[in-house]
Amino acid sequence: MDDRTYTADAEPGETVTVAGWVHEIRDLGGIAFLILRDSTGKIQIKFEKDEMDDDLVETGLGVHRESVVAVTGDVEEEPRAPTGVEITPDSLDVVAEADPELPLDPSGKVDADLSTRLDNRTLDLRKDETKAIFEIRAEVLRSVREAFRNLDATEINTPKIVATGTEGGTELFPITYFGQEAFMNQSPQLFKQLMVGSGLERVFEIGPIFRAEEHNTPRHLNEATSIDFESAFYDHTEAMDACETIVKAAYEGVAENCQDALEALDLQDEFEAPEGDFPRLTYEEAIERINATGELDEQLVWGDDLPTEGEHALGQDVGEHYFITDWPSEIKPFYIKDHDDDEQLSTGFDMMHPTMELVSGGQREHRYDHLVEGFEQQGLDPEQFDYYTKMFKYGMPPHAGWGLGGERLVMTMLGLGNIREAVLFPRDRQRLSP
Template identity: 75%
Template sequence: MSVTVAGWVHEIRDLGGIAFLILRDRTGKIQIKFEKDELPDELVERALSVHRESVLSVTGEVFEEDRAPTGVEVVPSEIEVIAAADPELPLDPSGKVGADLSTRLDNRTLDLRRDEPRAIFEIRSEVLRAARETFRDLGSTEITTPKIVATGTEGGTELFPITYFGEEAFMNQSPQLFKQLLAASGLERVFEIGPIFRAEEHNTPRHLNEATSIDFESAFIDADEAMDVAETFVRSVYEAVQENCQDELETLGLADSFTVPEAGFPRITYEEAIQRANAAGVVDEQLTWGDDLPTEAEKALGEEMDQHYFITNWPASVKPFYIKDEDDDPEVSTGFDLNHPRMELVSGGQREHRYEELVEGFEAQGLDPAAFEYYTKMFKYGMPPHAGWGMGAERLLVTMLDLDNIREAVIFPRDRSRLSP
């Protein structure tokens, strides 16, 4: 049977009277066999003189060969060098010679010819596909909200200012305000998967300045029901990866250890969380009501919980203005976080749907309600109770695949030191 295959030169083994060229594409590798005495010299020379990562097209006959990588090999009759590669490569796509993360990110196209990083992004693609399917099964409508805004979603210093036709504008930190407005529209239940931007000062293995946010918002649900959706979502995407990405998990060495989180994620209150952190003795000073949980406390809690878990009933003072307080205690909010043992994944809660209370929340956090009139005025026109959450897609991948650095989960990451490629 005659076939034509094309791909990159992965390896050449010249053994004297016989030589083998391994051609690679996204589906795998195939062996091209050269018995030099039986093939034209010009054809053999053309094939064996190219450098690794050159792009070839090979036409020839297919034969069974148990010793070949795929159980078959091609004896060529025609070879075309489509694109020759420079002999000096900045990294080794075969993986035999390692490269540091910075070199890999500088040469991401070559890096993604390696099996391991390609597997990560095949899994990421499956996670996003399953995310959309899960949200649709939950009766949600996909939305796309502006990424250039007149005011910051959450205020503060983590804003990227830009010039917009002579006026100051910002890259959006979150679709939060827009998705609330759409939960109050005829759509009622919405989701978005899209970029967010934060002028994050930290440059650590868990921070990015451009990330992908997975957001959910629904009218007529409360914080408990929003947590139910978050748990359903996490388990659904894990199930999809387990079902559809076994080859990729095998490539990453995770096929035997990858499991779907069990249903019934524990829910502990913020007060209980700081008590447990204090008891673990991992913080220099005892945490008190209103303190944020430092990294050491999150790590200790994660080790103790040893599974996904929620922290509920956060102090109202540490949550954004749009989070509703408990009706019987204005010091306690309906805000919640969903944590993996390694890090926080989700921030959410029930939203304040009452106009007067919302405006008071703005003022309490030093924000000018007039700057957000496009948002606040809609609360005068029949705003239903609603709740939702946001999740970082990269953090989900980091925890799902046990990655060392969040940049491993982004094809072209943006951080304080990287604006190219």
Template identity: 85%
Template structure:
């Protein structure tokens, strides 16, 4: 629409054509107001019934909320209007009428449960708070990309249809691929390692991952966005440095670009850019601190994974972002390298927010023989991964990396209650549409 003016750009004295959705209609008798909303904001349309064309007034006041309209007229200053200006219409066209019976209220005067919101995501996105969440999501991903580039990383895109799963097991979605069985990829892990082993050295990817876990919690998805890093000639401490920098860059960008919206919309009342270095706590120390809280029914012992209550207890104890390092080798994936001086300890690490895990990473095993041993120890057939393992015969440098959950990052930045609020069209055990 070439002659269209966004509502935020309408100035007193302008003759404009604005287009958008009918947000609200207020009929006060001799005068009435229609609030038109577009992506830039709202503007008031004034109808003086005795002084305007009867058909124009009737069209404007009979249109149902959320209908798409186009209005042309003069902009006048009006301090009492929501944005300080209003349009006196010369013409009004109903471009696309809306059904008067809406499944939810985009004006946010009537709340809707999350399931109803997700079933009607297009309407839900017309709410200012919801739209802001996804504008912030876009900004976070931009900030993350910029920070990776500051770390001299190249963005890559790896296959999402694979012959074998990254970690094997049952957490795979099988598909039929030209008569053969294939799977949706759990992670870009193996591919990003192969690229880091080329002359590119430092790479990152932001893309979907698929896990057939039968979770039904506020923090799990079956299709998620993974923010991945892999760097040649990096060890696990280097990878932790990068992960910390990425998370801080996301917070700093939200603070810089959305500080006003966070206050206006009551998003993330406790929002604060993390300061200082993230503590690095060994797995052994983590067990001790969790057990000392007395929050668990049973004491944790060496080799236990950390349950959600355990993570929450430690998160409350630490009070901010932190790393858990030096995990037992036996509970980390085959591609995680052990410490040279202690084969019982891995170089694996997790980056934690007080609410949940955000990142899993570590230094990778770059020695071919040790890599094959790792496959066999975890009951995986190395022959099924030959495309991956054979490249380790041709000069694979030491390397390290991580995977960061994009939705979990946004969820914790904004204090969202459910991870599905951070996804436009979430995929979980119950939801395959829209």
């Protein structure tokens, strides 16, 4: 069917072959309509029963919804049709018959819960709204790749099976690797740092990460897509500049190239790319502003991590994307560098959407002795990370970077209620199939 015509390209006066799914059948007595759907839209097929071959009419009106059919016929102008044209068929072939009992309704007239949708993702993506999410997700990834290249960053791919966890702890997925214990990687963090000490210097990666965390909330996954960046000779402020550039590029790409998808989600009038610089609040300023909202039962003090309720309160107060900087050293990972003039204060930062955290980053510790100290302070054995630490003996430049949650970016961009809506086949504590 390489010579088929997409429904959006069918013009009056042409004889075409279109192929797709039976979206709906409307039988009005002497006349009936089959609505055919393909990836570009829908088109009306008209059956005038008294003027057509009985077998053709019987086949066309007897086929089940969501069956795949190919239709050949003349395209005619019809203002009352959904797209202003319709096809009078000369032939209709049933390419693949669908079961009459569908587990969900791709037309969207009957709602299905999220679990049913995820169990039947192929059918779910036949709905315009669901398909739109993944068209937008694809544009986000295309736009950020282009923006990274404009920053002269080289795309890399790092191992997802590792001998040691990036951050240790209970969030590791252990696997058996030819008789040895191994783990699914929590982050490309250590590998991308090794790359900035190579001839590449500035790198990015878009790939899966795995965390065996206990959270089972609308914003947590056990397999997620991380958008990572690392650059030699960057400090934490320059890394934040790059982060802001990438997030804005994602929004701008969607605004420019996804109008149809935004319309399918009814977001065309309210979707806007962020403008201006993202505010940068210190951790101390953040807890002061959270406390001032009065939303928490107990006041936050220095050294507390920010609870979800606190993030929401601060997000509502700020009202746009923003950074939290200068976190206490004790609550940031071992590889985050402290400020030179205050060892209690790290160069770590988070970039926030008003509803949740999107990015974690900072300047990295590039001095070998200080790095090993950081391992020991967090109860990790430096010898287990020898492949990583030894490279810091051979001339590791100052560097900084961050990791951005791809699904969280799409979720917050589109106002989705559950992060699983932004994943084709989610992996969480209850879902391993499909």
